Amino acid sequence: MQILVTGGAGFIGSHIVDALLEEGHHVVVVDDLSSGREENLNPAARFYHMDICSSELEGVFRDEKVELVVHHAAQIDVRHSVASPGEDARINIQGLLNLLQNGLRHGLKGFIFASSGGVVYGEPERMPVTEDFPKGPLSPYGVSKLSSEFYLYYYARVHGLPYIALRYGNVYGPRQDPHGEAGVVAIFGQKMLRGETPTIYGDGEQLRDYVYVGDVVRANLLALRKIMNGINLQPVDGIDALAYNIGTGLGTSVNELFRLLADITGYTGRVVYGPERTGELKRIYLDAARAARELDWKPQVDLREGLKRTVAHLAQKL
Template identity: 40%
Template structure:
């Protein structure tokens, strides 16, 4: 299948690009190069970490109407839309910028997808930030959206447009509401989220910071499992929405302890006030994805954390042509995501 991935140089995007190429798909990438501190180096990572020739990489802003030239050049059969401003904290500071990329950018990508006859559209959304607080049990896909941040609101709005296009029959759409994605990344600085933040601090001999009392709960899902969910979504024939998570929430303190065990860190965290817009409890029900998508999380949390820490100690291995790339301790990773 000929696939265009927006945000293809991000955390999830690079891992997904590599996996789809290894699976025989044709892949092109559209990215604005702003996904990580080493964004300019990530184009080199794309070439180095994919089997065979590097995929075509187009620089562009998803909210720019001019990206139609990319669609004309690629003529994709499927689009996986990952590009987003994914920080809850930044969305509170710059809600308009968040809306421009996450809402207008999604509508723009949808419009160009329709214009060039895309058959399958996969949208990476958010679980926790969209549902809001879930103190009484895991949230299913039928739960109402109740975001507490502009980031969550922007994803809810974007989903509304994707759903409307899907129900109109104009395009087949699958929405994946992701938990907190973690795992190894091609560059340690590019790995997002609290697992990587804790590991970076511990390996550098610094005290990691926990915002709040450490009892906030999140559902963490490994990058390898997230990539597999996107791969399965490409093969769907209908339209649907799925929570993609482990199905088990963990406290931030539990995460700290798991990373400390993997890193050999014996110190205590530094506690800071909770940040505005961040949830206290986020729990996701993954039963629908198991039944209808044939997906479940397979990487155990302790193993995934160990792989992440190991990847931040050791350089990424370069795969031989035609072989999947890996790291010294097997695993892989990619995309920023908020809870």
């Protein structure tokens, strides 16, 4: 297939590009390199240095005859979304609509969307969280992810565009940026390898569902297969019908994550505790039973093994 991967120079997107190329697809990457890196780009993919909101995007759809979009380009900084909700909406909502409108004009056959199981549900009352749990995003970033799923639902029901939304847990692994707020594994790992002191915000008992990037890539490939097979792709029961939690079903505290990484890196220094971040969720981990049933997906890399692979990659970059 002719597949467009937005954000294909980024952490998750670049791994997906590699896997799609290995499966024999023709891959086009659109990335403005605001957070993606040129070193992540696979030379076998055709690269367009472009904002997803650009009017020039139509030329990519036309010239490359794009059949399917895997959408990972986004503004992902929760604190930035709070400070600049308009900018968050421009990138995450207007950018999505630019892709969808151009897709309609040029015969797009399917759309895979990187949503977030960490923000669309808000502060859940029971764990692990299933896809039909009430939604209550607590940041503009979460609102933009949930809004995007509603737009996809509309395009599916009214225009017949098949889609799948993958609600990721906390994705980690090689190529994760240690300089952003979302990459706690990379941040802690790099500091420990350098002998620097990591900071835990709050009491460290916040629970998160850490899922390895290789498992996330596999979820995208299985979603692609489902779309290509055209089975049960009408979301007649609302946005949750074609949404899949991609997580391990296990909650790991930041304190436990620190202990695991310290053991793997050999770090013997201390940790500093900083003030709790406003709006940060106390706990979230995901029930991925639907992905197991309908996509034949289950996580294969446990946390310790995934952390070891991540630390080995970080060590190479020092």
